[in-house]
Amino acid sequence: MNLNDFVISEAILPDLSVSSKEDAIRAMVGSLRECDAIQADDEDSIVSAIMKREELGSTGIGNGVAVPHTKHPSVDRLIATVALAHDGVDFASLDGGDVYILFLLVSPPDKPGDHLRGLENISRHLRSQNFCNFLKQAKTREDVVDLLREADEDQLN
Template sequence: MKLSDFVVREAISVDLESTTKPEVVREVARGLLTAGLLSEEDFESVIKAILSREELGSTGIGQGVAVPHTRHPSAQRLLGAVALSRKGVEFAALDGEPVYVFFLLISPPNQPGDHLRALENITRHLKDENFVNLLRQSKTPAQVWDLILEAEQGMMLGR
């Protein structure tokens, strides 16, 4: 499974305005709504599910990265959105540092294996310091998408 299998190109944002965890989750998920992959009727329920997951423990994994996620019955397939914050957001990350890179994942409840594989894939890429640094430097959604494709091909520097 590759990032490009579930990251929705139209749901990439490089200039988050939000400054709190609930606002960030809402803003990032809105990209999937705008792309037509979440319905207006299900939007609030998805937000609530993601924030409920956050109450179990922050998905801020450290190094300026967070991976908010949930399984939700409205998802017909794995859905991923990527967002960058220039200012950084207090997200209760494990290292106590602000978060600049967000990978949001929503998956159907009946596909727990795919959900875990997607999380593993995201985490593997986000442990690559070079990938994260280049991601943070991206100025456009197209640059983020190109970086994702390049990382999948193993063409990142240092590999």
């Protein structure tokens, strides 16, 4: 499974400017709605599901990265988007630091394997300091798409 198999490139937010975790999640889910990856009627329900997941423990995994995620019956396949918050967002991260790179995933409840593979794929790439540094420097949606494609190609080699 490659990043470009499930990241909706039209929903990428290369310059997210928000003041809270919930605002970040709302903006990212909104971007999925704007490009028709989810229905408007499901937007609030998806945000609520992700926030409920955050109550179990922050998905701010440290090193300036967060991976908010949920399973939701409104989607029929794993979808994701990426946001870059150049000013940082307080995500109650495990290391106490702000978050600059966010990957948001939504998957169907009946495909837990896809959900886990998506999380695993993202986590593997985010362990690379080079990948994170290049993402933090990205300025446009195209920059992010190019970095995701390069990461997918590196994974094959």
